[in-house]
Every structure is written in structure tokens, then in C-alpha cells.
Amino acid sequence: DAGVIQSPRHEVTEMGQEVTLRCKPISGHDYLFWYRQTMMRGLELLIYFNNNVPIDDSGMPEDRFSAKMPNASFSTLKIQPSEPRDSAVYFCASSLYRGGNSPLHFGNGTRLTVT
Amino acid sequence: GQQVMQIPQYQHVQEGEDFTTYCNSSTTLSNIQWYKQRPGGHPVFLIQLVKSGEVKKQKRLTFQFGEAKKNSSLHITATQTTDVGTYFCPGSSNTGKLIFGQGTTLQVKP
Numbered sequence: 001d002a003g004v005i006q007s008p009r010h011e012v013t014e015m016g017q018e019v020t021l022r023c024k025p026i027s028g029h030d031y032l033f034w035y036r037q038t039m040m041r042g043l044e045l046l047i048y049f050n051n052n053v054p055i056d057d058s059g060m061p062e063d064r065f066s067a068k069m070p071n072a073s074f075s076t077l078k079i080q081p082s083e084p085r086d087s088a089v090y091f092c093a094s095s096l097y098r099g100g101n102s103p104l105h106f107g108n109g110t111r112l113t114v115t
Numbered sequence: 116g117q118q119v120m121q122i123p124q125y126q127h128v129q130e131g132e133d134f135t136t137y138c139n140s141s142t143t144l145s146n147i148q149w150y151k152q153r154p155g156g157h158p159v160f161l162i163q164l165v166k167s168g169e170v171k172k173q174k175r176l177t178f179q180f181g182e183a184k185k186n187s188s189l190h191i192t193a194t195q196t197t198d199v200g201t202y203f204c205p206g207s208s209n210t211g212k213l214i215f216g217q218g219t220t221l222q223v224k225p
Binding site for chain 2: 031033035041042043044045048050055056091093098099100101103104105106107108109
């Protein structure tokens with residue numbers, strides 16, 4: 001298996017622009033997680049899905065952030081409009097079972113810079 | 116919600132010295148996982164501990180789960196420069212969320 005695949009690896013955009021991050025989980029994994037990592041706040045959970053259904057989005061910072069999982073092999077995290085404080089590394093991860101019961105497999109991340 | 120506190124946040128050691136990081140939970144954990152993230156990389160799963168008092172070893176790394184299942188530790192014997200990175204012990208909630216936090220960042224001076 002190729003592992004969790006994220007795109008793009010790097011994204012540089014101007015404030016106010018829409019940003020879409022993409023993730024392909026490992027085939028057969030029922031859980032998908034979106035995390036954001038910054039120096040100040042560490043690795044924060046934004047949202048997670050089970051069988052394509054959002055289960056907990058309490059970590060999504062504000063309405064500018066939205067996430068979808070239209071099918072078992074694809075998820076997007078969208079920021080509209082983007083702001084400089086959104087600059088971070090965004091990781092997607094998937095797991096076979098619910099978090100804590102099986103390992104999380106992370107993608108390589110998307111480094112987002114908003115100027 | 117459930118929180119796992121990890122200490123120290125940063126540690127600098129000389130190559131060859133030992134290193135230990137600790138995780139403490141306010142509530143009983145069903146299990147605990149450990150991950151390592153190399154600089155510029157992504158977190159990679161190391162191990163999962165399930166049983167009270169469990170001890171597992173991976174070469175120079177020793178993982179322990181407390182008897183009360185409220186704390187855990189990772190001990191590295193004779194650190195090497197390849198041990199550099201951030202170590203996480205995420206806690207899981209009843210809803211399946213894995214909370215990672217800041218982790219412990221280890222620097223090893225050659």
C-alpha cells in the first residue's frame with residue numbers, strides 16, 4: 001500500500017484566497033483524521049470521520065474551515081478565506097479502528113503558508 | 116475531556132546519555148500509544164501498550180505502562196543522533212479522538 005497520500009506537499013497563498021488540501025487514506029481504513037501542527041500549539045485534532053461521516057469537528061477553529069469526505073478514498077480540508085494565522089503543517093491520518101485502538105498512519109503533510 | 120500531559124517538553128542530551136519522557140493522565144487509560152516524529156517528517160507509530168504494568172522493548176527503547184494505567188514512560192538507553200525528534204503519547208477519548216499535544220522534543224549532541 002502507498003500509505004496515506006496528501007496533496008499538495010506545499011502551498012503558498014495570499015490572504016483571502018481559498019485553499020483546498022486533499023487526502024487519500026489507506027484502503028480499508030474506516031477512520032480519517034485531520035490534524036494541524038504549529039510550534040505554539042503542537043499537533044491539534046481538527047476533525048475526524050468514521051465511514052465517511054464526520055464524528056467530531058470540535059477542533060475546527062472557525063467557520064472558515066470545512067472538511068468533507070465524499071467517499072472512502074478521498075477527503076478534503078478547505079479554508080475560505082485563508083488568513084496568515086492558518087499557516088501550519090496539516091496532516092491527514094487514517095486508521096483501521098477508532099483512535100487509540102489501532103495505529104494512526106499519517107501522510108507526509110501539507111505545509112501551508114498564507115502571506 | 117481526557118488529557119495526557121507529557122514532560123519534559125524539550126530535552127537536550129549528549130550522545131550516549133539516557134533519556135526518559137513521561138506521560139500522565141488524569142483518568143484511567145484503556146491503552147496508550149507512542150509515536151515519533153523526525154524533524155520535517157510526520158508522526159510514525161512506535162508501539163501500543165494495553166495491560167497494566169506492561170513493559171515492552173524495541174532495541175534501546177523501553178516503554179512502560181503504569182500499574183494504574185494512568186501514566187506511561189519511554190526510556191532510551193545510550194541515545195544516538197538518530198533518536199532526534201519529537202515523541203508523542205496521545206491519549207484517546209471515549210469517542211475515539213486521539214489527542215497528541217506538544218510531545219517531547221529530543222535533541223542529541225554528537
